[in-house]
Amino acid sequence: MKLEPREDWVYWVLLAHYASTDTRKRYWKERPDDLHAFLRAQPEWNELEPKLVQEAMLLNALSEQGGSLITLADAEYPQSLLTPATLRPPLVLYALGDVSILAESPFVAFAGSRNASETAIQETRRLAGEIVQEGYHTITGFAKGIDAVAAQTTLELGAKTIGVLAQGLLHHLTQQLAREFMHALNENRLLFLSELHPNSPWSGRFAMMRNRIVAALGDFLIVVESGPEISHRDGKTVQSGTFECAKTAHQIGRRVYTLDLPAEGNQQLLARGIATPWDNPTPPSPPVQGVLFE
Template sequence: MITIVDDIYPPVLKTIKDAPLVLYAMGDIDLLTLHPMLSVIGTRKPSNEAMPKMKEYVLPLIQEGWVIVSGMAMGIDSYAHRLALNSSGRTIAVLGSGFDYIYPKKHMQLFRQIAASGLVLTEYPPNTPPERYHFPERNRIISGLSFGTFVIEATERSGTLITVDQALDQGRDVYALPGSPLAEHTKGCNKMIQDGAKLVQSTADIAEDWKRMESHWVI
């Protein structure tokens, strides 16, 4: 259990609205001291192109030691965690339930893998089951830990937009991969770019932003 007054509590998380007073952690809490962290999120129903996209745009960052933060949900979230784990990288999962109620249940093995070689966080006590409203709440932690949020795929009305809105409200950068306007799974990303998210054409688009702000970010 990590409280907001403990030294290991991430300073950047203290700056967000409604910062969690307590975090329950399972795994390597030293990951909380590492930078940069990038949240990687997207639709729960990704296309066949999603993993190739992530290998092209996220894997190079993992290989450079970036910590990948996501929510262990179906789809892009689980892809992000697995890509980091399979590449001997670092990843943090933020849950919308307590440790006694892993959701979705089919991700129990993924949860154990992340707890063994990464870090799992939740603001909910262990005996707290998942509730619909928990997931928008936990999203503020995902974006709050990270200097930026990278959206791989999203539909026009994707729940991913909740995290994006929270990231913007927290003053974090938002990045999105563009796609065909005819494809449902990229319409949300295209709309984000239209509204001001940074279009990603290479990992350098994200890495160069980090280099510019690193000295102001690392406390």
């Protein structure tokens, strides 16, 4: 299912990507029904209005390529993204694929290293297969490594998967993915999501940002292989995206599991009580969904 374009989409784009922080805060506080009137009343409207035409054209291009916009006001917006407020739920989600997949249940989130060991890759295939056989679908950041293996295994076994991307849906990286996975998209078994402006390029910061969405949309998270929370590379301090995803999931009340592999991040997650060992071949029952988010 694809959402049909609406006139208010362009105002949501302005609010999400161009309005000031103060204006967005006012929106969260007031939740006005008429977004156009709300934006017209803001101090920066004279700067926002000239962007209407270009953003409307961009949304038209997105729609022509099968994309949709899910706004905070839509029934399709995932309620699991609305608690707790610390997760900064996106005002909009750009979608490519069958939006109704968001209503499917249950989902298991997978996270792991891009440069995964062969053992971790084999374990991901095994775990994803077990998960699918138990009736679960999967969600990942659709990065190379563990994410890619989990998603591909899910699709091969006939289940559904969601990929939360760290670039916009009109970026060439997403276009490449759409061509590569056209069959799954056409069969309504794959949904790409992004909170980013459609033209946004990939960045490490965006990859870290999207992890909170992966963590929130899953009923629980399986970390297959993680690097250490903090490492040092070329004189720079580097945070592990997989580790941060696990911390976020834990903080919002999602159960986090990891494999007892020698990877330093796995051992840190277990030692700190963020994750528990995945030693049961049968996945746990999905938790009762409460109102958790922002």
